[in-house]
Amino acid sequence: MYLTKEEEKILDGSGGEVPERMLRLLVRLGEIYGADKMIPVGSVQVAGVSYKSIADPGTEYLEDIAKQGAKVKVLTFLNPAGMDLENWEKLGFPKDFAKNQLRIMNAFKSMGIVITSTCTPYLAGNLPRFREHIAWSESSAVCFSNSVIGARTNREGGPSALAAAIIGKTPNYGFHIWENRQPHFHIKVDAELKYSSDFGALGYFVGKQVKDKNPYFTGIKDADTDQLKALGAAMAASGAVAMYHVEGLTPEADLVKKDKLETINFGKKELEETYAKLNTCKDPDIVILGCPHASLREISTLAEKLKGKRLKKPIWICTSRMMKEAADRMGYTGIIEKAGGSIVADTCMVVSPIENMGYKVTGVNSGKAANYLPGFCKQGVVFANIDKLIEVQS
Amino acid sequence: MKGRMISPGKAKGVAIVSKEPIGFYGSFDIKTGKMIEKGHPLEGKNIKDKILVFPCGKGSTVGSYVIYGLKKNNAAPAGIINKETETIVATGVILAGIPCVDKIDIDKIKDGDTIVLDADKGDVEIVKK
Numbered sequence: 042m043y044l045t046k047e048e049e050k051i052l053d054g055s056g057g058e059v060p061e062r063m064l065r066l067l068v069r070l071g072e073i074y075g076a077d078k079m080i081p082v083g084s085v086q087v088a089g090v091s092y093k094s095i096a097d098p099g100t101e102y103l104e105d106i107a108k109q110g111a112k113v114k115v116l117t118f119l120n121p122a123g124m125d126l127e128n129w130e131k132l133g134f135p136k137d138f139a140k141n142q143l144r145i146m147n148a149f150k151s152m153g154i155v156i157t158s159t160c161t162p163y164l165a166g167n168l169p170r171f172r173e174h175i176a177w178s179e180s181s182a183v184c185f186s187n188s189v190i191g192a193r194t195n196r197e198g199g200p201s202a203l204a205a206a207i208i209g210k211t212p213n214y215g216f217h218i219w220e221n222r223q224p225h226f227h228i229k230v231d232a233e234l235k236y237s238s239d240f241g242a243l244g245y246f247v248g249k250q251v252k253d254k255n256p257y258f259t260g261i262k263d264a265d266t267d268q269l270k271a272l273g274a275a276m277a278a279s280g281a282v283a284m285y286h287v288e289g290l291t292p293e294a295d296l297v298k299k300d301k302l303e304t305i306n307f308g309k310k311e312l313e314e315t316y317a318k319l320n321t322c323k324d325p326d327i328v329i330l331g332c333p334h335a336s337l338r339e340i341s342t343l344a345e346k347l348k349g350k351r352l353k354k355p356i357w358i359c360t361s362r363m364m365k366e367a368a369d370r371m372g373y374t375g376i377i378e379k380a381g382g383s384i385v386a387d388t389c390m391v392v393s394p395i396e397n398m399g400y401k402v403t404g405v406n407s408g409k410a411a412n413y414l415p416g417f418c419k420q421g422v423v424f425a426n427i428d429k430l431i432e433v434q435s
Numbered sequence: 436m437k438g439r440m441i442s443p444g445k446a447k448g449v450a451i452v453s454k455e456p457i458g459f460y461g462s463f464d465i466k467t468g469k470m471i472e473k474g475h476p477l478e479g480k481n482i483k484d485k486i487l488v489f490p491c492g493k494g495s496t497v498g499s500y501v502i503y504g505l506k507k508n509n510a511a512p513a514g515i516i517n518k519e520t521e522t523i524v525a526t527g528v529i530l531a532g533i534p535c536v537d538k539i540d541i542d543k544i545k546d547g548d549t550i551v552l553d554a555d556k557g558d559v560e561i562v563k564k
Contacts, residue, residue, distance in 0.1 A: 062530060065442070065443075065529050066525070066530065069441055069525050069529060070522060073522065073525065089497075094497065095497055096497060096500075097465075097504070098465060098497065098503060098504035099497060099500040101500075101503075101504060101507065102500050102503050102504070102530065198496050198499075198522060199496065200499055200500075200526045200530060201522075
């Protein structure tokens, strides 16, 4: 791997122990994956934020390097935390969990990281441009930025993303290189996709089959960014998809080579079978929306449906702090709370300790959440569209 | 034997060999270095100050932080030798500063061999069988 004089100096330790180990980590990972050089990144998003995910060893590591003066060089956002950082007490998050979560946030903050905690950084103030190299971690954010924005990132782990933020560079391999952004599968969609959950079901179905390869979709006539967010998130969870193309909708779809693709069909039958497969239970104790984090449009849609109603079961809608702020101003938060729901910021159901909060069956409209909740949170799952999930008192 | 440096440094110690991959998260008492994974060939053994030899890592990415935590508690192996170091172990040994070499024919190393590891050069020497 080619290294500049400046990079070699850092490896010699002349810039201190933290940059030396960070760059060594990036160079070694680059060598493992066949990178030719390091390239500058425009922004970073770091995973491994929830205390539930990184536990004591991760927390202590972050505190150690923060104490040693580690600072990030580029705009850096965070993955969701394990709780709402402001309303955790009211929402019933355990106290000892909160204490450790706040230690983690303080360590990140002292490194100059914006403690945003969202899986939708592109909606919250970290928006890369087309073809910009970035180093992001959260799998749905990676999939969205590669596919819908056309920025370039691999699926970074927590430590490698943090290293990229501190050095301001990432090794040049994988999705940074045009050849690796070409499609392998042609997904022919012949089903009406109306709800976000329909896109989630499609994503779950495709991810299972293509694993870490790139799908190229035809037959999706229209989709807004919320629906594309749901599609990518589900594929990244059931498989390890980091990039997809949709004919007519995503920026690189016209540019990639589309010959010799293996065909997969998705029709009404596959849609119905996927819904059936993802439903493991009936009667949810709680409904959680906003996986990935809800956009303002999704929050306003929920508020519209709940206006003047009273819910039978609690509904959470998870989002970033920035969207919550706008929802507060627009009165959406008030409407949702009056109906018996909550807007939960900074966290999500997958990384929060919901299994310790008395919930056993969760209703979701996200293919990603339906994929992870049984394992990570020991939850039974009801997977349905938003209209089926909302049950109001008569 | 000559391999590839993953993390620099030198170490000498007694080999503890696992034919099975090791996942660090949930598999070690981080305070003592004792292996606690049920049914693993190394269960009950201690890796502290040993030269830990195994084919490759597995499991949760939090394993990287566990390797770091073992080092901080003075319970880490003195060095690590792999057949193929994947990203979880590579990340862990670099963060922790534990000498590590891969691309070694680990079948040639037996439990109890004394090993001199010069990771800077990628050298693994069995000095006493």
